[in-house]
Amino acid sequence: MKAVAQSLRERERDNMKHLTASSILVVFFLTPSLALRNISDSHPLDGSVGTQLIHINAFRGMVSIRDNNVLSQWDGILDYKNALFVAKLFSMMACVLAKMDQAIFPSLDDISMALRRQDSSHYPSTHGLTYTVSPSRIKNLAQYGILIKDLCRDVPTYFAHQQKEGTALAVDPNSCFAIQLLSFMGLSICGEIPGL
Numbered sequence: 001m002k003a004v005a006q007s008l009r010e011r012e013r014d015n016m017k018h019l020t021a022s023s024i025l026v027v028f029f030l031t032p033s034l035a036l037r038n039i040s041d042s043h044p045l046d047g048s049v050g051t052q053l054i055h056i057n058a059f060r061g062m063v064s065i066r067d068n069n070v071l072s073q074w075d076g077i078l079d080y081k082n083a084l085f086v087a088k089l090f091s092m093m094a095c096v097l098a099k100m101d102q103a104i105f106p107s108l109d110d111i112s113m114a115l116r117r118q119d120s121s122h123y124p125s126t127h128g129l130t131y132t133v134s135p136s137r138i139k140n141l142a143q144y145g146i147l148i149k150d151l152c153r154d155v156p157t158y159f160a161h162q163q164k165e166g167t168a169l170a171v172d173p174n175s176c177f178a179i180q181l182l183s184f185m186g187l188s189i190c191g192e193i194p195g196l
Contacts, residue, residue, distance in 0.1 A: 052182065054115055056108060062147065063111055067179070074179060077147055080108060086148050087189065088155065089177050094193045095152035097138060098131050098160040106184040114182050130176075131160035133191035160189055 051069040056062075061081035067074050076087040078100060085100040106114075138157040141149040176190040 054111065054182070056112055056115065058108055058112075061108065063108065064147070065181070072178060072180075074177075075151060076179070077151060078105065078111075079145065079148070082145070084144060084148070086144070086151060086157075087179060087187075088151050089189065092177060092193055094155050095157040096131065096133055096160045096189050097144065097148070097152075097157055098162065101129075101162060104129065104185070106182070110184065111182060114184070128186035128188060130163040130188045130190060132163055133189060133193060134159045134161060135192075156193070158193060160191075 051067055053066040053068070055064040057064075061079065063078040063080075065074075065076045065078070067076075073090040074087050075090075076085065078085055080100075080102065083100045083102055084097060085105070086095055086097045088095045136159065138159060141152055141157055175192055176188045179187040179189065181187060
């Protein structure tokens with residue numbers, strides 16, 4: 001009788017081990033998919049607004065933008081995980097990399113909603129930021145990730161620094177490249193790019 005009772009307890013322990021292992025696997029595989037649902041959508045979202053083609057990857061915290069406006073063509077990446085903004089400016093044949101102030105830039109959810117609504121209205125120019133290009137060239141793009149490295153592969157890349165609101169630096173307005181970021185904001189990237 002003792003042997004039967006002991007055998008039943010051993011089976012029960014083995015079943016509990018399998019149940020615990022199964023529960024851990026379910027939690028392990030389910031948690032990342034639930035985390036994605038916090039950002040509007042668990043699947044990458046593609047679409048266009050005006051002349052801009054947009055790809056949102058909420059899992060990576062990235063937004064890729066291609067603006068095909070013939071007067072100001074540019075490609076860009078908003079990297080929310082690293083708080084970086086990079087723009088490849090075709091007319092200047094250069095890339096500009098800047099820290100992204102996430103309190104000012106639209107969130108992933110804001111961009112997703114604009115894409116779903118196909119919102120093409122624009123804010124007035126007063127909702128913009130100005131960045132000044134520094135003369136030093138970035139040597140190692142790999143440290144900023146493969147997407148940024150690939151975007152800026154064949155052109156020189158420079159840092160740009162956000163000008164504080166109300167500070168007036170002596171900037172030639174003809175040296176500025178204007179970017180409209182969906183309907184949210186306008187950006188001006190100003191300064192002379194060395195070698196051009």
